[in-house]
Amino acid sequence: MYFKAKYCAKWVLVKSLLLFFMTSLSAQEDEIVEFNSIPIEEVMLKGRELPGVRFLYTVTIPSQSDLSGYALSKSGRGNIWTSDTLNFYLDALAIKDTVQNTFELEGEIQSLLFDEKIDRDGLQAYFDNLVRNELYILEAEEEAEERIGELVVLGNKIPFKPYYKLKIQVLTDIRMIILITFLSFFVLAAIILVVVIFVIKTKKRNRDVLVRRFKDLCYEPLSNFLFEHSLEEIQQMDKYGIVEKLPKNLMHKPLFKDVMIQEIISLNKNMKGEFKQKLKLIYRKLELDKHTLQKLEAKRWDIITTGIVEINEMDVVEAEGKVMKFVNHQNFYIRSNAVATLLNISNDTDLNVLADQEYPLSRWQQMIYYRIIRYTKDKRNIGHLLESKNQSVRVFGIKLIRYLGLIDQLEKLLGMFEIASEAEKIEMIRCFNLFGFIDSLERVYAVLKSDNQTLVLESIKLIENLGEKISTTALFEFCKLTSDFEAKKAAMRAIYKLDPSIFEAYFSESEDEVENKINLHLKDPVLANV
Amino acid sequence: MYSLLFDIIIEVLGILFLLYSFFIILSYLIITVLSALEMRDHLRKNKFADYLDVVTSPVSPSISIIAPAYNEGLNIVQNAKSLMTLHYSKFEVIIVNDGSKDDSVEKMIESFDLVKTDFAYNPSIDTKAVRAIYKSRNRSFAKLTFVDKENGGKADALNAGINVSTMEIIACIDVDCILSSDSLTRMARPFMEETNRKVIAVGGVIGVANNCEVKDGTVTDYRVPDTLLGKFQVIEYFRSFLMGRMAWTRLNGLMLISGAFGFFNREVVLKVGGYFPQTVGEDMELIVRMRRYMEEEKKPYKVGFVPDPLCWTEVPESEEILSRQRNRWMRGTIETLQLHKKIGYNPKYGVLGMISYPFWSIYEKSAPIMETIGVLYTLAMIITGDFSAIYLVALFVLIYFFSVLISSFSILYEQLAYNNYKNKKDLRSLLKVILIEPFLIHPKVVWWGLKGHWDFLKGKGGWGVMIRTGFKKAVEKQDVSVSQN
Structure with missing residues (x-):
């Protein structure tokens, strides 16, 4: 089995080489390269070894002579004697000469290529290919001959391309250069990314561990202050008296201060009355307010915002001036929290900080500011917001009038109605509608001609709520002219509510498909209830 | 003559493939950095919400x-x-x-x-x-x-x-889909925060719910699926949502919001005529059309993305269903790009035309074709003997480690940002999938993508001749829909 496999492998190798030589030969045909063939005998007679080529001497003798003394062995049943496979042609020639001189027998030297018999032409073609493909270098052998005895000669005798040639080929291959460049770039970028991520992850893990530890260390002393000491006792303590009860060696660490502030703020949110005062007092006594104010000098927006939030939560009123410079900051979070803080800690009854906003107010900001203003509405002059140059602030002002039920501002709104923008008009109409401000009705009819769908829908709602039977005339006119489904539906609903008899007379027999659909919709009891 | 021409083609193709690989690597490295910055900012912003x-x-x-x-x-x-x-x-x-x-x-x-x-x-x-x-x-x-x-x-x-x-x-x-109870509040936030631009749409992350424990409509215990395909999709979703879409959000170039969980401004949706039923990639097509409409109207706008885990769905763990899904996704991508070819490489459409569209066109749509040609090219080179073993090994190492690196980063992002998969065994299992994915799953994904291309060419999905010409304006979809029906 083993021999069979070995034979197969050899066969594949030989065939592959032959295929290689043949394709090489055919490829060579296309190229105009001059090649001078050297007769194989010249090389063999010089005693050179050819890679893959071996020789075998065979002789047949008529008598029972013993040729074993001549490096020959008997093979087969006949009187055929053969030599071992020999690497050098000259060795085979020497045996041949000896046998010829002794027994006067010719014999035959056979050439083997990878242990397969090959004729002279085949051997010559093989040799030519070796030379052509620089797998056999004649010059190297000749130079080596001139330096017999030197170690380098042995190296030169190896009939392969020298390494430096490969190196040159690698460097001249453009694809290889590009690939190596990419690889280097990629490896560099990957290393940088891995290092950055590793550093961040390690820092985060360490920070999380420390924060957990610091929280545990803060919790007990803070609880003791809250439940075992009165407000007066804490007032009488100085900084060192309080620090005594806390881990002193950590008090200078910024992270510990941050954790401490966060714990105080967290407790402050959940506590009431005297407890809140105690927490704020501890915050001040420990001079954590200084740490908070330092954050306003930071370059990172989130640190500045954290500082502003802390000022807000701990009512650091003396920081008002410092926070003021952030109210029109380009960063949304800094700006939003700065305004929210000033609304909380300053005595700005006219809400100037809001009225003077340069950036448009987002809904998110409006939500936050509304939450703050809601609890202090009696002290605030919301009307001042209506005079702002910023349209979004004016719109917010009108919303506040609606949310906070400031009926006294309705006359002012009505006065502004004609010159107001569409966004303001929408909010004004909602206000008038909510508070049933009947004086607004006359102004609103004109709005029905607007192209703004929301404005029209809000006007129809107001007419529906505050209008009279006479209002249906305007709504009928509107229904005739509009092609907007939603607006028509709203107008029909209003007519149905204001004067059902007119609605029936006009729409119950309508040939218009849309009007029929809406008619059925309005009369559906389930839809009327949900 | 023949030999010379062949050699030139081989050289040019080789260089083109290298450049293609280089730009893919460069793009993904940029995406990695951009998504990291966006994720950092998102987590910082979350502290104040x-x-x-x-x-x-x-x-x-x-x-x-x-x-x-x-x-x-x-x-x-x-x-x-x-x-x-x-x-x-x-x-x-x-x-x-x-x-x-x-x-x-x-x-x-x-x-x-x-x-x-x-x-x-x-x-x-x-x-x-x-x-x-x-x-x-x-x-x-x-x-x-x-x-x-x-x-x-x-x-x-x-x-x-x-x-x-x-x-x-x-x-x-x-x-x-399973929605987290606070999903609406969190998704509403980008619509509420913007001051100068109209937020036309906001996308959310889809989590893989297979094998997870769900209580009262919320995932309480995260576990990776048992099957290889399930685990692969967990990693793929990390890559897609936590890296890809975060990076595109930073550039305001997001072109795809998952159809399973997307929020849209109703007014703009109505203006552009809603979803386009003739395409299988209706979610991507709508976003592209909405963006195109805003660009054509010259209105400032934004497409937002919320990376918080708010929505979970069961992903297909059978090869047959997954192959159909990928085939559909590929056809949807091709169809959308075909419909809106007008915006491609057109500076009038800003980031959408000059960055997002070319990226999707070159890397997402053409990737299976390019990869297949690359493999065939390599095989041809090996057969003709005109190929350096060093080159082959270097190229292979580059691509393999790049794929492993990107996938590892996506897991790291999840760990840094949310750390939902707390079980070390699950993490180890995901890391193993990362190592074998390029050999076992990626070739299948490429094959499914190729089939998507083939099905598109065959006209599978109900495409008509008229649609292939694309829209002249974003709002023209309505006319096309009517005529198709």
Whole structure:
């Protein structure tokens, strides 16, 4: 089995080489390269070894002579004697000469290529290919001959391309250069990314561990202050008296201060009355307010915002001036929290900080500011917001009038109605509608001609709520002219509510498909209830 | 002569492949950095957000949740109930039955005491016929509207839902998705925060729910799926959502919001004519058309993305279903790019035309073709013997380690940002998948992508000649829809 496999492998190798030589030969045909063939005998007679080529001497003798003394062995049943496979042609020639001189027998030297018999032409073609493909270098052998005895000669005798040639080929291959460049770039970028991520992850893990530890260390002393000491006792303590009860060696660490502030703020949110005062007092006594104010000098927006939030939560009123410079900051979070803080800690009854906003107010900001203003509405002059140059602030002002039920501002709104923008008009109409401000009705009819769908829908709602039977005339006119489904539906609903008899007379027999659909919709009891 | 030409082609192709690989690597490295910056900013912003306010504030926008359902009788009632319990004040739930052949309608009627109404249906977007619109007699279910219509596909069902909706924002979700109770408040935030630009759409992350423990409609215990394909999709979703879409959000170049969980400005959706039912990539197509509309109208806008884990869905773990899904995704991508080829490489469309479109066109759409040609090229080189072993090994090492690096980063992002998969065994298992994915799964994904290309060429998916020409303007979709129907 083993021999069979070995034979197969050899066969594949030989065939592959032959295929290689043949394709090489055919490829060579296309190229105009001059090649001078050297007769194989010249090389063999010089005693050179050819890679893959071996020789075998065979002789047949008529008598029972013993040729074993001549490096020959008997093979087969006949009187055929053969030599071992020999690497050098000259060795085979020497045996041949000896046998010829002794027994006067010719014999035959056979050439083997990878242990397969090959004729002279085949051997010559093989040799030519070796030379052509620089797998056999004649010059190297000749130079080596001139330096017999030197170690380098042995190296030169190896009939392969020298390494430096490969190196040159690698460097001249453009694809290889590009690939190596990419690889280097990629490896560099990957290393940088891995290092950055590793550093961040390690820092985060360490920070999380420390924060957990610091929280545990803060919790007990803070609880003791809250439940075992009165407000007066804490007032009488100085900084060192309080620090005594806390881990002193950590008090200078910024992270510990941050954790401490966060714990105080967290407790402050959940506590009431005297407890809140105690927490704020501890915050001040420990001079954590200084740490908070330092954050306003930071370059990172989130640190500045954290500082502003802390000022807000701990009512650091003396920081008002410092926070003021952030109210029109380009960063949304800094700006939003700065305004929210000033609304909380300053005595700005006219809400100037809001009225003077340069950036448009987002809904998110409006939500936050509304939450703050809601609890202090009696002290605030919301009307001042209506005079702002910023349209979004004016719109917010009108919303506040609606949310906070400031009926006294309705006359002012009505006065502004004609010159107001569409966004303001929408909010004004909602206000008038909510508070049933009947004086607004006359102004609103004109709005029905607007192209703004929301404005029209809000006007129809107001007419529906505050209008009279006479209002249906305007709504009928509107229904005739509009092609907007939603607006028509709203107008029909209003007519149905204001004067059902007119609605029936006009729409119950309508040939218009849309009007029929809406008619059925309005009369559906389930839809009327949900 | 022949030999010379062959050599030139081989050289040029080799260099082109190298450049293609280089730009892929460069793009993904940039995406990695951009997504890291965006994620960092998002986590920092989250520290200053109080979501409880959003639930009750009168300033918060109103939301219509639209969930199309086809043969979902098994879970439709449970899912509708789950949607109605979300923490938000101003919202409605519209379930659209897209001509189901099972007992979905009967179950809904029975469970919610629904009755057929004379609802004045306004087909502002053309859809298949609506059979009936139901409302509940029980006031507890006042938020629910159930639309029963003829089968017309997901996009058509969504369009019917949009026609019925009345709120400012529409949330299009798959009815089988599990939504976190605070999903509406968190998704509403980008709509509320923007000051100078109109937020036209906001996308969310889809989590893999297979094998996870779900309690009261929320995933309480994260576990990776048992199958190789399931685990692969966990990593793929990390890569796609936490890296890809975060990076595109930073550039305001997001072109795709998952159809399973996307929020849209209703006004803009109506302006562009809603979803396009003739494409299988309706989610991507809508976003591209909305963006195109805003660009053509020269209105400042933004497409937002919320990376918080808010929505979970079961992913297909069978090869057959997954292959169909990938085939569909590929066709959807090709169709969308084909429809909107006008914007490609057109500076008039800003980031959309000059960055997003070319990226999708070169890397997402053409990737399977390029990879296949690359493999064939390599094989040809090996056969002809004109190939350096060093080169082959170097190229292979580069691509393999790059793939491993990107996938590892996506897991790291998840760990740094949310750390939901706490079990070390799960993490080890995901890391093993990363190592074998390039050999075992990626070739299949490429094959499925190629089949998508082939199916597109065959016209699978109901494409007509007219659609292949693309729209001249974003709003022209409405005319195309009408003519197709």
